[in-house]
Amino acid sequence: MMFALAFPQIDPIAIEIGPIAIRWYALAYIAGLILGWRVCLRMTKLSPSKALTTQVFDDFVFWATLGVLLGGRLGYVLFYNPIFFFENPGKIFMVWQGGMSFHGGMLGVVMAIILFAWKRGLPLFALSDLIAFVAPIGLFFGRIANFINGELYGRPTDVAWGVVFPGGGPLPRHPSQLYEAGMEGLILFILLLLLVRSGSLAKPGVISGIFLAGYGLGRLIAEFFREPDAHIGFLVGGLTMGQILSLPMLVCGLGLAVWSLRQQRASAPTSAHER
Structure with a gap:
C-alpha cells in the first residue's frame, strides 16, 4: 500500500471581510514586493553606485508591480493558453480566475528595469543586480x-512525503511547489x-x-517532478513548457555572468610590471 501525506486543508482565502476576499496568492505577491523593497533599501549601502538611493527604490516599487502583474498575465496568455484566450479575449484580464507565468513576470520586470534605468539615467546592471538579489x-x-x-502539483510518486492533492486524483504526488520554493527561493537566495x-x-x-x-x-530540475499542464503536456524531446522557457534563462544568465566578469577584468588597472 502506497504511503501518502494528507493535504493540509487550508482555505485559499486568507482574509474575508464582507464582500472583500483576499487570497493567500495575493498576499504572496504583496509580501514578495514589500520585503523585496525593504531589502533593496538596506542594500543601497552596499551598491557601488551612489545613484541608487532609497528614493529610487521607493519609486521603482510601482514599476516592478506593473511588470510582475502585466508580464505575468500576458506571459501565461501567450506561453500557456494562447488559443483559449484568442477565442475568449474578455478573460485575459480576469486574473482572479488564476493564470500567471513566472517567465512572463520576469520579462515584465526586465522591461521595467530597462525603462526605469533609461528614464532616470541609472546604471542598468547595478540596478538589476539588487532587484535580482x-x-x-x-x-x-x-x-x-x-x-x-x-x-501546480507534482507527478505521481511513491516517496514517503508524497501528498494527495484535492484536484490531483487518488494518487500521492510530489509536492513540487515546495521543491521549487526551496530551489528557486531559499537556496538561490542563499x-x-x-x-x-x-x-560581487x-x-x-x-x-x-x-x-x-x-x-x-x-526550474529545469523541478519540472522533472512537476505535472505538466494538462492542455499542453510534454513537448519536444519530452520537455515541458516550463523547461523550454527556462533553458534560454540558463544560457543567457551564464553568458551575462561570464561577460560581466570579463568586462571587470578588462577594466582593471594594469599592474606596474605589466606597463
Whole structure:
C-alpha cells in the first residue's frame, strides 16, 4: 500500500471581510514586493553606485508591480493558453480566475528595469543586480501559495512525503511547489547572499546573471517532478513548457555572468610590471 501525506486543508482565502476576499496568492505577491523593497533599501549601502538611493527604490516599487502583474498575465496568455484566450479575449484580464507565468513576470520586470534605468539615467546592471538579489523572496512566497492552493502539483510518486492533492486524483504526488520554493527561493537566495558578501556587487551584471542561471537550473530540475499542464503536456524531446522557457534563462544568465566578469577584468588597472 502506497504511503501518502494528507493535504493540509487550508482555505485559499486568507482574509474575508464582507464582500472583500483576499487570497493567500495575493498576499504572496504583496509580501514578495514589500520585503523585496525593504531589502533593496538596506542594500543601497552596499551598491557601488551612489545613484541608487532609497528614493529610487521607493519609486521603482510601482514599476516592478506593473511588470510582475502585466508580464505575468500576458506571459501565461501567450506561453500557456494562447488559443483559449484568442477565442475568449474578455478573460485575459480576469486574473482572479488564476493564470500567471513566472517567465512572463520576469520579462515584465526586465522591461521595467530597462525603462526605469533609461528614464532616470541609472546604471542598468547595478540596478538589476539588487532587484535580482531580492527576487527569490517573492518566488519563495509564490510557491508556498501554490501549495496552499493545491495547484501546480507534482507527478505521481511513491516517496514517503508524497501528498494527495484535492484536484490531483487518488494518487500521492510530489509536492513540487515546495521543491521549487526551496530551489528557486531559499537556496538561490542563499547563493546570491554569499556572492554579495564576497563583493560581487562590485562586478555589475554578475548577480543578475547568476540569478537567471540559478532560476533556470532550478526550474529545469523541478519540472522533472512537476505535472505538466494538462492542455499542453510534454513537448519536444519530452520537455515541458516550463523547461523550454527556462533553458534560454540558463544560457543567457551564464553568458551575462561570464561577460560581466570579463568586462571587470578588462577594466582593471594594469599592474606596474605589466606597463
